[in-house]
Amino acid sequence: MRLGACGREKEVAEMLTRGHWPEAASSELRAHVNGCRGCRDLVLVKEAFRAERTAAANAARLEPPGVLWWRAQLRRRNAALARIGKPILGAQILSVAVTLAAAIFYLAWQAKRGYAWPAWLQQFPRALHLEALLPDALTKYPGETWLVFFGLGMLAAMSGVIVYMASEKH
Amino acid sequence: MSWESAIPNVLAGETPALASASSDLPGMNSEEFAAFYERSARPLWAYLARVSGDAALADDLVQESFLRFLGADHPNDGEVSARRYLFRIATNLLRDHWRRPRAASIEDIPEEVFQAGDHADACDSRMILGPALRFMRPRDRQLLWLAYAEGYSHREIAGITGLASASIRLLLFRARRKIARLLRENAPDDGRVR
Numbered sequence: 115m116r117l118g119a120c121g122r123e124k125e126v127a128e129m130l131t132r133g134h135w136p137e138a139a140s141s142e143l144r145a146h147v148n149g150c151r152g153c154r155d156l157v158l159v160k161e162a163f164r165a166e167r168t169a170a171a172n173a174a175r176l177e178p179p180g181v182l183w184w185r186a187q188l189r190r191r192n193a194a195l196a197r198i199g200k201p202i203l204g205a206q207i208l209s210v211a212v213t214l215a216a217a218i219f220y221l222a223w224q225a226k227r228g229y230a231w232p233a234w235l236q237q238f239p240r241a242l243h244l245e246a247l248l249p250d251a252l253t254k255y256p257g258e259t260w261l262v263f264f265g266l267g268m269l270a271a272m273s274g275v276i277v278y279m280a281s282e283k284h
Numbered sequence: 285m286s287w288e289s290a291i292p293n294v295l296a297g298e299t300p301a302l303a304s305a306s307s308d309l310p311g312m313n314s315e316e317f318a319a320f321y322e323r324s325a326r327p328l329w330a331y332l333a334r335v336s337g338d339a340a341l342a343d344d345l346v347q348e349s350f351l352r353f354l355g356a357d358h359p360n361d362g363e364v365s366a367r368r369y370l371f372r373i374a375t376n377l378l379r380d381h382w383r384r385p386r387a388a389s390i391e392d393i394p395e396e397v398f399q400a401g402d403h404a405d406a407c408d409s410r411m412i413l414g415p416a417l418r419f420m421r422p423r424d425r426q427l428l429w430l431a432y433a434e435g436y437s438h439r440e441i442a443g444i445t446g447l448a449s450a451s452i453r454l455l456l457f458r459a460r461r462k463i464a465r466l467l468r469e470n471a472p473d474d475g476r477v478r
Contacts, residue, residue, distance in 0.1 A: 154464075155460055155461060158468070159460050159463055160432045162467055163429065163432035163433040166413045166433065167327065167330050170329070171326035171327055172326075173333075173339075174326045175329075175343060176325050176329065179317060179322070179325075180314070182317075182321065182350045183318075183354070185347075190355055
C-alpha cells in the first residue's frame with residue numbers, strides 16, 4: 115500500500131477548509147484532483163464530513179449553559195463536602211475503636227478480679243421489679259430474665275445506631 | 285485547617301473549600317463559559333452523535349463532558365486548547381461507554397433503550413454520511429470525524445484519542461480510502477467530483 119500523500123493534498127485541503135473549493139481553484143488543480151485518487155478521496159470525504167457536521171450541529175438538542183454551570187457548581191460543592199467529611203468519618207471510627215478497646219480492657223480487668231459483677235447484674239432486673247413486665251413463664255428463671263433484658267437493650271442500642279447511620283447517609 | 289475553624293464553617297456552609305466551590309470554576313466565569321458553550325456544544329454533540337450513532341447517548345455525554353470540563357483544572361491557554369480538551373473528555377467518555385459490559389438478558393435492559401433506538405434510527409435516516417459510517421469501525425469514525433469534520437491535525441488527534449501520533453496517519457489513510465469507496469457506492473450521481 116502506498117502511503118505517500120500526494121504533494122498537492124495540502125493545497126486542496128486548505129482550499130476545502132476555507133470554503134474556496136472548487137470555485138477558487140485553478141482549472142489545472144481541478145484537473146489534478148480528477149486524476150489523483152488521493153486528492154479525489156480527500157475532496158469527497160472532507161465535503162461529506164463538513165456537510166454532515168453542519169447538518170448534525172443544527173439537530174443538536176442542548177441544555178441551557180446556566181443549568182450545566184449550576185450542576186457543575188453543585189458537583190464541586192458535594193466533592194468539597196466529601197473531602198471535609200473524610201476526617202470526621204476517621205474520628206468516628208477512632209472513637210468506636212477506643213470504646214471497644216476500653217470495654218475489652220475493663221472485661222479483662224474484671225476477669226482478673228473474679229467477675230463479681232455478673233451476679234449483681236443478674237439481680238438487677240429483680241431489684242427494679244422489672245420481672246413484673248414479663249410473662250410468668252420467663253420469671254421462673256432469673257438468668258433468662260436477665261438475658262431477655264440484655265437482648266432488648268442491645269436491640270434498642272442497635273436501632274439507635276441504624277437510625278443514626280441512615281440519617282448520616284441521607 | 286483546624287477543627288475550630290472547619291466545623292462552624294461547615295455548618296454555616298462557608299468553609300474555604302466550599303466557598304471556592306461556589307465561586308467561579310477554574311479557568312472560566314459563567315459568562316465566559318456560556319460563550320464557550322454556545323460555540324463548542326453543537327460541534328461536540330455532532331461528533332458524539334455521529335460517532336456513536338445514538339442521539340440520546342450524545343445528549344448525555346455532552347452534558348457529562350461539560351460537567352467534567354468545568355470540574356477539571358484544564359489548560360487555560362485559549363479556546364482552541366480548551367475545545368481540544370473538551371473533545372478529549374468526550375472521547376474518553378465514549379470509550380468508557382463502549383467498554384461497559386452490556387446487559388445480560390432482555391429483562392435487564394431499561395425501557396428507555398428501546399425508545400432511544402427508535403430515535404437513533406430516525407436520526408440516522410437524516411444523515412448524509414449515515415449509511416457509509418455504519419460500515420466503519422468506531423475508532424475509524426472518530427479519526428475521520430476529528431480529521432475531516434473538525435479539521436484537527438494528526439498530532440491533535442493523537443492528543444484527543446490517546447493513540448500514537450505515528451499510527452494516526454496510517455489509520456486515517458485506510459479509513460479515508462474505505463469511506464470514500466463506500467460514499468461512491470452509495471452516492472447519487474450529482475455531477476460533483478467523485
